[in-house]
Amino acid sequence: MIGAPVISVRGVGVRFGDVTVLSGVDLDIRPGEVHGLIGENGAGKSTLGKVLGGYYGSSEGEIFIDDRKQSHWDTPTALENGVAIMHQELQLVPGLTVAQNVYLGIEENHYGVLSGTEGKRLERLMAECGLQLDPDAVTSDLTIAEQQKIEILRSLAREARVIVMDEPTASLSKTEVDQLHRIMRGLRDEGRSVIYVTHFLNDILDVTDRVTVLRNGTMVHTRDTSDETKETLVSAMLGGAKSETLYPPKARNPGKVVLSVRDLSSSMGARVERLELRAGEVVGFAGLVGAGRTEIARAIVGADHATGTVELDGAPLVVRTIRDATEAGIVMVPEDRRGQGLVMSQTVAANVSLPHLANIARAGVVRRGEERSLAQRVIERFGVRPAAVDGDISNYSGGNQQKVLIGKWLAGNPRVVILDEPSRGVDVGAREAIHQEIARLASEGVAVLVISSEIEEVLGLATRVYLVDSGRLVDEIDPDEVGEAEVLAALFKHQTTKDSVA
Ligand SMILES: Nc1ncnc2c1ncn2[C@@H]1O[C@H](COP(=O)(O)OP(=O)(O)OP(=O)(O)O)[C@@H](O)[C@H]1O
Ligand SMILES: [Mg+2]
Incomplete structure (x- = not known):
């Protein structure tokens, strides 16, 4: 027996300026399912997740909770209705402790006085789900993998009925990924639902019940995962047949x-x-x-x-x-694109040129033409989308930011x-x-x-x-x-x- 969807969207559309990033998307999430959400970089996965979480209240389309149409949808309404998001780009407060970040905004209080019980609550939550961190550690001292665990704990602490996990495993070890999959299955068995966004297709095949494919902001289809293979998923994402990644031939004659x-x-x-x-x-x-x-x-x-x-x-x-x-x-392309890699408040061109200023500046003045052509080459080489040298990097999807980061270091x-x-x-x-x-x-x-x-x-x-x-x-x-x-x-x-x- 399949219950009514806990959350559905009909005809969702999101536009930034005159760029349409989602249009006509329909999605049903059933109680007690792990629902995979896949698509190429920039396909609109994170945007769709944010729509569910109430971040884009004014977007086109309708949202239903338990088949009831919602007249109003924003982040507090989403939380009240049991929808929580684990963001792709970690959104933790660096100066707070692990426990404070996990319970931020849902602290226990007695008549307005915080009870300071976060540490104990967190110990209990961690024991339940098997993820371990020091509750009193300061977030900025932790590795990205540890911070990712905080995000996971944050979404679990909200005891949501629907949890959107946006690429939660990107920097987890194999053991931790297995642990997270066990958590997902546990949530499903309790009748809760997980929307799992990931580029790891083996994980999609392994843990999800159904999977939805997005391409260029539109829905390709939703199907039972048991009817899919890696090949069918890849071809749905790309809109044509394409096999698994093949590695380029290796150079066999190293020099000095x-x-x-x-x-x-x-x-x-x-x-x-x-x-x-x-x-x-x-x-x-x-x-x-x-x-x-x-x-x-x-x-x-x-x-x-x-x-x-x-x-x-x-x-x-x-x-x-x-x-x-x-x-x-000697250049190093770091793993943490937000912390060490990219300046989020700047354009693609400014980011790309940063390590190369010595070469493209004359008498201390950056030659804008050279800066732009350097950025243009990176965009073409890696297929950065949108292909705009003046694009504001913080608006780019996670994967497109990664392309800019790599291109920037290799441009010299x-x-x-x-x-x-x-x-x-x-x-x-x-x-x-x-x-x-x-x-x-x-x-x-x-x-x-x-x-x-x-x-x-x-x-x-x-x-x-x-x-x-x-x-x-x-x-x-x-x-x-x-x-x-x-x-x-x-x-x-x-x-x-x-x-x-x-
Ligand atoms: N605030 C914004 N302003 C302008 N464009 C945006 C904004 N947020 C997202 N976009 C654009 O919307 C498109 C979809 O982005 P989204 O982050 O949803 O992709 P994604 O499928 O999650 O990709 P990835 O796999 O790289 O994480 C991208 O082209 C992105 O540049
Ligand atoms: Mg994304």
Whole structure:
């Protein structure tokens, strides 16, 4: 028996200025289902989620709760009706503790006096769902993965009937993703509903009951997940047949050593005795979340204080700041696009030109023409949508922001490129473009280091892979000989002495 939908929308349309980002969307969410929502970057998934959450009150269309048409729909009304959102771009208050962020706006109070019971409530909630964090830790001190867990706990704390989870797993480890899937199934068994937005199609097939596909702001269809395969989903998203991601051919003849690292030791726990990157090779770092992969990269580029030797083309290099590294030709594309990567208040062009100001400014004045053509090249190379150099970056979808972030760092002529989670949150097409770009860099003699939580991606791109644990390179493997499952098993084996929570 199928109950009446808990929430439905009919004919939803959202416009920003004269750009239509959603039109004519119909969606029914049943009680007790995990409902997948997929589509390419910019297809309108996050926008649809926000419509449900009451963020775009004035949009076109109708909203029904338990078959009753709502005359008025905004964020408080949505919460009252049990609809909560876990945002794609983390929206936590950095200076508050974990517990304060989780209960922000729903604090317990007695006649207006806060009772300060958030810590205890949070302990109970975490015990119930199996996610662990220190309730008193200050949010800004935590990693993105931990902050993502706060967002998940926030949505659970609202005891909603419908929870929209917008790419909740982007920076979670495999174990944490499994845990989140268990939470989703638990919610479903209680008769609650989850709308699950993700680019991981295996997860969609694994955990959802039905799936809705969006393309260019319109609905393609809603179907039972059991009737779908990875191929049918991809072709519905793209509007034509297209198979799984194929990796570009790997360059097999690396040149001389470009980057050489000895006895590197950083304040954040990176410990590398020896690492060499050769011209034209792609080296991968595989590790569990919290293994210290990012910390090693940060130590190399001078983002964290470190001791040891770094040599570029055989000459010793002093890198005290990211800028020293960038100017020497070593660039790092960071994983956190909001915190470290992009300036949200600026245009695409201004963001792209930031690391290259030295080259495009004359007598301290930025040449706007050069800035625009640099941005135009990035837009074309990565298929950034909308394709506007003057576009305000904060209005771009998560995946399109990621394309700009990568393009911005690659727009110079680097010797060494380090990419940290390069395809996080990007769709199938953009992912392929990024992989092609990595292969192209290598073919031009750049030394590339790729860090990814997706083991399959590391194996698909790199010719040499290091397993990383506790900030150390604990093993080197040949990606053509070793499979995903073996790598994962090896990583867990190295990790056994530690607590599994990053
Ligand atoms: N406030 C805004 N002003 C202008 N355009 C916007 C705004 N918010 C979103 N858009 C545009 O709406 C479109 C849909 O964006 P949305 O964030 O819903 O995509 P998405 O499917 O979630 O993509 P992704 O997979 O990259 O997260 C994009 O083209 C985006 O640039
Ligand atoms: Mg989105």
